Structure formats: C-alpha cells, structure tokens
Amino acid sequence: MKPDVERATSRVDLNLFRVFDAVFRAGSLTQAAAQLHLTQPAISNAIARLRLQFGDPLFVRDGRRVAPTPRARAAAPEISAALQVLQQTLATPQVFDAASSSRRFVLGMRDVLEFAMMPRLTQELLAEGPRLQLQSARIERRRLDRELAAGALDLSIDIPVPVGEGIVQEALFEETLCVAMRPDHPLARGRLSVKQWLAARHVAVSSRRLGLVLEDVVLQREGLRRDVAVRCQYYYAACHVAATSDLLLVLPRYYGEWFTAHLPLKLVHLPLELPSLQVMLYWHRNAEHDPGHAWLRERVRTLTRRGAPRP
Structure with missing residues (x-):
C-alpha cells in the first residue's frame, strides 16, 4: 500500500462504515439513527465525512428517503462483509456447542x-x-x-x-417434476401424451407477475406453447385449483406426494422431457x-x- 493511501485510511473512523451500512440498508437517515441509537445530525455528519473520503455524494435525496449512488452501491457489499467479519471475530467463539447455544x-x-x-x-x-x-x-x-x-x-x-x-x-x-390432476380427470385413465398435455389447460405457479415459468421456457425453445388458464403464487393454492377443476399442474414430486394424501389428486409422469x-x-x-x-x-x-x- 502506498504511503499516502496508508495515511488516508489510518485516519478513517471505522464507525463511519457502520453508519454507511445502516443508511444503505434502511434508505433513511432517520431510521439509521434510530437503529444505531444516534442523533440524525450525528448520522449526517458521519455521511459528510465519508463523502470526503470517497469523493462521492454516496446518498442523494429521493423524496423522504435517500438513494445510494452507483459508487455507494458498488462499495456496500464489501463494507457489509467487512463489518460482518469484524463482528464475527469479536463475537464468534472458536468452537460451537449446539447443546448450550441460543444462536x-x-x-x-x-x-x-x-x-x-x-x-x-x-x-x-x-x-x-x-x-x-x-x-x-x-x-x-x-x-x-x-x-x-x-x-x-x-x-x-x-x-x-x-x-x-x-x-x-x-x-x-435434484428432484423430478410430475403432473397433478384430479383422479376423475378425462386424462387420468391412460398414459398422458405430449399432445394431450399441450391440448389441456393448465395452472402455473410463479412468484413473479410476468415472465415464463420453467415449463414454458422449455416449450418456447421447442417452438411450442401451452394454455395457462390460472397463475398462482404458491403450489398450495395451485394444488387445490387442480383438485377442483380440469386444469393440469406441473410440480415437484415430493410436494405432489404429500398432497395426494390430503387432496383428491393423481400424479402422472410428465410427458415432456424437462430438466430435473x-x-x-x-x-x-x-x-x-x-x-x-x-x-x-x-x-x-x-x-x-x-x-x-x-x-
């Protein structure tokens, strides 16, 4: 490390980085002050000192909150990781006794x-x-x-x-995927074919409002598509939908096995070649x-x- 860099870093108060981390995570000087049990002027002063060190505004006003600059976003993971290392060095014992730990x-x-x-x-x-x-x-x-x-x-x-x-x-x-349907579904009598699966209507599961789920990504690559009638956030709801309709559901087998014991559902092999x-x-x-x-x-x-x- 160069002498001028060493002199600059030796003058940095490490507590400033605790303030930076709190402001970055909270997006608010007021909330950061409350978390650190400091006054808001003390938080503002710490950020001002860091701005001089970084040569960057670090945080800018965004309504009632503050938004990090690109420089702050780039530095945040390293600062957070360094603080965690320091905390672990001070607080973590050299051995872990599960029987007595309340971690x-x-x-x-x-x-x-x-x-x-x-x-x-x-x-x-x-x-x-x-x-x-x-x-x-x-x-x-x-x-x-x-x-x-x-x-x-x-x-x-x-x-x-x-x-x-x-x-x-x-x-x-790794876990395989399967298809769930109600036991008296017209497609439950024989072996499910790709043509039958594509011709049916489906319930899909995704936490995102938009975008393809795994099955549809694979279908798109093959130039195929299916008819998704219902899109749920969770498999729990989707299983109930499949059990009370003609819709088909693709889900992990371990999940489907549990629901077949609690809902009128039948599991069959997925006819399409999908990755595990x-x-x-x-x-x-x-x-x-x-x-x-x-x-x-x-x-x-x-x-x-x-x-x-x-x-």
Whole structure:
C-alpha cells in the first residue's frame, strides 16, 4: 500500500462504515439513527465525512428517503462483509456447542422448500440444540449476494441463480417434476401424451407477475406453447385449483406426494422431457470457517443426502 493511501485510511473512523451500512440498508437517515441509537445530525455528519473520503455524494435525496449512488452501491457489499467479519471475530467463539447455544440461524428459501425441509430440519436441529432459534425467510434473488454478505441470511436454499464471487454454492439434490390432476380427470385413465398435455389447460405457479415459468421456457425453445388458464403464487393454492377443476399442474414430486394424501389428486409422469429440479445451497465466503455455520451446513447436507425430505 502506498504511503499516502496508508495515511488516508489510518485516519478513517471505522464507525463511519457502520453508519454507511445502516443508511444503505434502511434508505433513511432517520431510521439509521434510530437503529444505531444516534442523533440524525450525528448520522449526517458521519455521511459528510465519508463523502470526503470517497469523493462521492454516496446518498442523494429521493423524496423522504435517500438513494445510494452507483459508487455507494458498488462499495456496500464489501463494507457489509467487512463489518460482518469484524463482528464475527469479536463475537464468534472458536468452537460451537449446539447443546448450550441460543444462536439464531436464518435460512432463505421459497415456500415449496420450506414445506419440504423445515419440519425435519427443525426436529433434527432442536434435538441437538434445544435453545437454538431457526427462521425461514423469503428470498429476494436480486438481493441474495447482499443479504448473505450482510449476515441477514446465514444460508439460502434455492434453484440455480447467478451469484457473485463472494458467494459459495453447492448442489444439494435434484428432484423430478410430475403432473397433478384430479383422479376423475378425462386424462387420468391412460398414459398422458405430449399432445394431450399441450391440448389441456393448465395452472402455473410463479412468484413473479410476468415472465415464463420453467415449463414454458422449455416449450418456447421447442417452438411450442401451452394454455395457462390460472397463475398462482404458491403450489398450495395451485394444488387445490387442480383438485377442483380440469386444469393440469406441473410440480415437484415430493410436494405432489404429500398432497395426494390430503387432496383428491393423481400424479402422472410428465410427458415432456424437462430438466430435473436442481436445488443449491448458498452461503458467503466470510462464514466459511465459522464453527456454528459449518455445523448448520453439515446438518442441511445430511438431511438432503438422499434427495428432498419427504414431509
């Protein structure tokens, strides 16, 4: 490091970066002040000092809130990660004793995986650590890197998504897709063909308002399309729709197996060649050697070693 850079960084108050991180996440000087138990003038003064260090406004007014500049957005993940490393260095013990720990673990996952994994994972984790806390949180995929870096999520369990260099990803399991329909559906009598499947009407599941779901992406590549009559946010609702209509539903087999025991549904093989549903485990490199984090990752691996847990 050059002498002039060393002198500049040696004069930086590390508390300024705590303020930066709080303002960036809250989008508000007032909320950041409340979180850090500081006055708003103190927050404003800290941001002003950082602006001099960065040579950039960092945050600009956007109505009643503040919006980060491109320079601030670029620096935010690194600052958050550095603060997390410092916090872990001070707070994390060298060993993790699950039996006596009251640590809270936050796992990012969507509703289908929460349904499959949380009951068994809760049972097994609390058997070893009765005082542990476990929380499932909905994933915002565009914010995944940031939330893992900031420690807002310990792990994320999801389908393959693009992530940055600071994120470690590991394949957990693959699951096949199948078709669900009511048992007395006209197509339930024989083997479902591609022609029959395409000619039928469908219920699809997506958390997004617009855009293609997996089945339709594959169909589009083949120059085909299907008729989606209903689009639900969750498989739970879609299964009830399929059980009370002539609509067909494509869903993960582990999910369908549970619902066939609770709803009038029949599962059949998907006639179209679709890739298996791949599920990945994500975490930030800063947590790689944390004993508690390593313990949690191994428990998740053990639970999914033979595929998706059957509820």
